[in-house]
Amino acid sequence: MGRQPCCDKVGLKKGPWTAEEDKKLISFILTNGQCCWRAVPKLAGLLRCGKSCRLRWTNYLRPDLKRGLLSNYEEKLVIDLHAQLGNRWSKIASHLPGRTDNEIKNHWNTHIKKKLKKMGIDPLTHKPLPTNNNPINDDPPQKPPKDQDLLHPPPRSICEITSEVGPNIEPPIDQVNNGFCTDEVPLIEPHEINLVSSTSSSSSSSSSSYEDGNSVNIFEDFLDLPCFDWGYGLGFGDDDDGIRSSSLDFLIGGDSDGTQYSSMVVDQECMNLFELL
């Protein structure tokens, strides 16, 4: 027989997460690490589906997430990667540390698509839009490129396309990124992780509004919690072979507009502890 069902979905809560639920989930994962998601709601005392917990964690609560709009460079990288990978958002997100597939997908649909169309570029094919009276359908069914297509990209360089995006766009990725092609974008180093914790109420902060109307800065809670395992796959110095850095120190930082900085260090002892879990 197979595994046990994920959840029976009976009596489970749906909709926006409350601050209380977030705290429970965060403290559970910080204490126990990411394990079997099916067991998480039960063990954490949440009336949520394990899947919902996973989504909440990966898309919102993960401490290594960047918040706020994508930079010009990130946007360009997304366009570039989308030209190669199609709507494989998770693959695209894996090249942008601190960004989630959901976030990139949303940004694509709400910003980039329009931007490209405005510039006469078909967001699906990344080629110039036809100029005849046969405009491209808004959302025709899109086939993801086959692997062999990825190996043999279209003749027109995506750099040619993305270089048309606008005057604010940065130079082609291959030049900016120390000669890496987009499939070789290096993972961010632990010391480069910069978690912005703004006290403003803008949507680009780490604050979250809850259904009860409260707004909570999640990272304030993190600072009170012990060191923990970020788990594999979070991009903290993990390379493709699963090798982790011996320590993780990163900033919960800010910028020139007065946002405070503080640092959190996860040392080897802590890492060893969680190896055992």
Added chain:
DNA sequence: AATGGGGTCAACCGCCCTATT
């Protein structure tokens, strides 16, 4: 001030691949 429309994004749904028994 009211309201309608558009934009944004967190969260859910359902499919599919992989792992497990």
Added chain:
DNA sequence: AAATAGGGCGGTTGACCCCAT
């Protein structure tokens, strides 16, 4: 090998916010 569940992923929805009228 087959059956089944877990987890990941892309698509979609709906609530909220902002802005123009």
